[in-house]
Amino acid sequence: MKSRASLPVRVALIVLAVLALVAAGLAGANLVTVGRFNQATATLTRNIKAIAKEDADLSTLKASQQQTDAQFEDAAALRAVLLPSIRASLETNTEVSHRLTELIEQRLAEQQGGGSSGSGGASDDATGAATDNQRNNRQSDGSGLTDAQKAQVEQLLKSNQQSTDTSESTRQDADQKSKQNQTTKPW
Template identity: 45%
Template structure:
């Protein structure tokens, strides 16, 4: 009985960390769509979100399959967003030196400056796909978490409930 309670506790902690990481991921996806968002800050926040998913899945050997699958799904979405934010940071850093060279040559420095703050069309599509996938995952995860909490409560009391 003590082992079951311990396993239930580990699953509840993982589900809680997963929910926090998912909320952070959702906020980062929304921030990635805003052209005014600082790319360095967003990338740092996204790395923290990746770490939260890693922490949530640390005890994966004892996690329920529903929780483990949900963590894996959102962790892969988070990893994709991290790649996008890294590309954005690199473009801005590369764009800064390219901008100084282009201003010396008196070419299209104004168009480079406009491009620096926003996502490319390809990145924008990826972010939109990530948002859709995250929304679908979040819809399924809320029911998974509720089922997990019900199972845990049922195991803890030793009473089987009909629903």
């Protein structure tokens, strides 16, 4: 029995098939990462809005924010194979998430203030000095945030909005292209 294609053609087809499988794997990795990224970004946005409220439960918010940080770390696990735009958005939101975690921890330390009787080391002195400094910087509007913390929250909101706008515009561009590719039916 004689084969239909010559050996070089069969080898070329095998190479093309392997390349197609690799491309599909990379696309799948990017899709999984985008799903994780979107989920973590939604939680991050909720946490940013929650920290701005006066009656925010900081311990619950801290737990939620730690989970969000973990979600961003999971999404970044495949960083080497991600598209540059996805990688940039992921890095931006990861940085915003870490800064929010630090802000929550700072507010928790301020809220607990002198109530904890630790070993009295240098870290307690530094925390006490930071707490005193934050109390001195408070505005009289009763929101419980210092001017510096309000600036941090605003900056977090802005950078998160920019990142979300970028991913939404990319998604909208893809939606528009897919709509243009659809054929219009005359009936």
